[in-house]
Amino acid sequence: MFESLSDKLSGIFDKLTRRGALSEADVNEALREIRRALLEADVALDVVRSFTDKVRDRAVGAGVIKSVTPGQMVVKIVNDVLIETLGEDAEPIDLVAAPPLAIMMVGLQGAGKTTTTAKIAKRLKERHGKRTLMASLDVKRPAAQEQLAVLGRQVEVDTLPIVPGQTPVQIAKRAMEAARLQGYDVVLLDTAGRTHIDEPLMAEMAEIKTSSKPHEILLVADALTGQDAVNLAQNFDERVGLTGIVLTRMDGDGRGGAALSMRYVTGKPIKLIGVGEKMDALDEFSPTRIANRILGMGDIVALVEKA
Amino acid sequence: SRTSQAITQGVADVFTKRKLDALTLEELEDVLLRADLGVGAATRITEAVGKARYERDIEPEEVREILAREVERVLAPVAEELVVDDSKTPFIILVVGVNGSGKTTTIAKLTAKWTGEGKTVVLAAGDTFRAAAVEQLKVWGARLGAEVVSGAEGADPAALAFDAIKCAKEQGADILLMDTAGRLQNRAELMAELEKIVRVMKKADAEAPHAVLLVLDATVGQNALQQVDVFERVAGVTGLVMTKLDGTARGGILVAIAETYGLPIHFIGVGESADDLEPFAARDFARAIAGLEETSEAES
Ligand SMILES: Nc1nc2c(ncn2[C@@H]2O[C@H](COP(=O)(O)OP(=O)(O)OP(=O)(O)O)[C@@H](O)[C@H]2O)c(=O)[nH]1
Ligand SMILES: Nc1nc2c(ncn2[C@@H]2O[C@H](COP(=O)(O)OP(=O)(O)OP(=O)(O)O)[C@@H](O)[C@H]2O)c(=O)[nH]1
Ligand SMILES: [Mg+2]
Ligand SMILES: [Mg+2]
Secondary structure (H helix, E strand, O other): OOOOHHHHHHHHHHOOOOOOEOOHHHHHHHHHHHHHHHHHOOOOHHHHHHHHHHHHHHHOOOEOOOOOOHHHHHHHHHHHHHHHHHOOOOOOOOOOOOOOEEEEEEOOOOOOHHHHHHHHHHHHHHHHOOOEEEEEOOOOOOOHHHHHHHHHHHHOOEEOOOOOOOOHHHHHHHHHHHHHHHOOOEEEEEOOOOOOOOHHHHHHHHHHHHHHOOOEEEEEEEOOEOOOHHHHHHHHHHHHOOOEEEEEOOOOOOOOHHHHHHHHHHOOOEEEEEOOOOOOOEEEOOHHHHHHHHHOOHHHHHHHHHO | OHHHHHHHHHHHHHOOOEOOOHHHHHHHHHHHHHOOOHHHHHHHHHHHHHHOOOOOOEOHHHHHHHHHHHHHHHHHHHEOOOOOOOOOOOEEEEEEOOOOOOHHHHHHHHHHHHHHOOOOEEEEOOOOOOOOHHHHHHHHHHHHOOEEEOOOOOOOHHHHHHHHHHHHHHOOOOEEEEOOOOOOOOOHHHHHHHHHHHHHHHHHOOOOOOEEEEEEEOOEOOHHHHHHHHHHHHHOOOEEEEEOOOOOOOOOHHHHHHHHHOOOEEEEEOOOOOOOEEEOOHHHHHHHHHOHHHHHHHHO
């Protein structure tokens, strides 16, 4: 579907014989195709709208260099605005705080919180030499705490012993206390999945935050998410104040438009991406890579950059 | 349902007594796009609504009715009950889907439904990969009174499927539900593994699996189309279940899926408990997308 964006744009611009500057009419026609491409990539409609406005402002009147077509030029501009919006530089997890530093993981059901928690723990241990404790606050999903314990053994990171009957807030407090007493640097709090309109669970999440004062609160979200990305990111951010986003399942063949939507509505950086189920399948976020995916046009961008 | 809430708002804003002109139709298309119908399906439905050429002023309520009717027209043919053929003992159901879509929970919900009807259900813990996936299914099995056939972690799921079918047959169980590990459809080696599971199931019972359910997460966007495409080819999907419709995602991609693949849609998941499963009802779903259900609730 997407692969044809380039063809469509060339089609539109082939009609133009002159080079010179792009006119508003040219750009508007191109933007219709770009809008469609972004929607097919699951970028949220309102984000598409303000995004294309930005592109229009930038593109109208822009000079077209000799060696590229006007279509290619517009794609390059779209790509630039995409990267700007996604955040140009990778922002790592911030580890500058007095130990024990808490990192809280939140998100919808099945987004990949527990898996990502263990992946981050492994990374903190191996790359930063941090003594890390993981705690599962999920008292709801069957075998959720056991899942984190198994992963802890796999990556050789300690997990808080399971005490049946405790509430998530109690577990969070116990984790922080254990970390203080036993000299851990970082505590990773894996919370239960929740829909962002489930009021009791959203209130519980805010309470966990109050009691453990996390230094980072990461929204774990599926890269395959559709239009709902804006609502969920906004609601989680409003309730707990996110410090960053982790996008999982980037190993899928989704276009990843949710990345743009969530970054756009929250302004919070995408800190890491999950690229598989294995414990080392965690990468730094690269705006260029995601921009290429959303647009499916890495080649053209490279071409224009060389010209 | 909550599915409709934002949409209701959208429709009301757009259609405060206006002619159904081009601009209005474009705004109607936006409403559908926000529900994840995708550009293609949203455009087709908007065109269908526009065809009727209404020259007089039209109430928002009426637009919603027209919209709901068009969406329902697409969904009605695929709203099909999952029929468990009693002559097959056991009736073997394979459950597949991408990671975290809700396969294991849906199996628990189906188990609750059928044991409630007095059927004996055996579960096969075919996710031998994910940490504590077997334990998760065992907890559900114990809660719901269904036996769970499991192997060691890392065991071959195809071999487990074979054993589970034999075991369920020996016990004279009515239904066997086989869980599988989540897999993204673009992972060739994992899809090959799934193909093998189906192949080996046929060695234990030539007609197995009698049903293959693909579990789709309502929050997923356009990628759901690829999921259906590949899982259907590899595993011979016979029907769909859509989970997590208790959130704000509207699951509109089902409209595009119905148009393209025509696969039956059997159930929707509306929560995390064993009884949070409902039959898929085209009319309700369509009316929710059009923002009608909410209105009648508010009025009553
Ligand atoms: N392919 C792929 N699978 C992933 C990735 N991250 C997580 N998963 C899988 O997604 C599924 C759900 O992951 P979990 O970590 O259990 O998700 P969760 O958010 O903790 O789920 P709940 O606690 O039930 O809300 C599992 O099958 C994971 O193996 C990823 O980056 N890529
Ligand atoms: N809100 C809501 N949550 C659901 C629904 N169905 C499943 N879940 C939750 O989604 C998460 C993942 O569900 P699972 O059944 O473990 O998903 P799965 O497809 O088996 O996951 P993997 O085996 O890891 O691929 C769990 O937290 C479930 O409780 C639903 O209809 N609504
Ligand atoms: Mg979890
Ligand atoms: Mg499962």
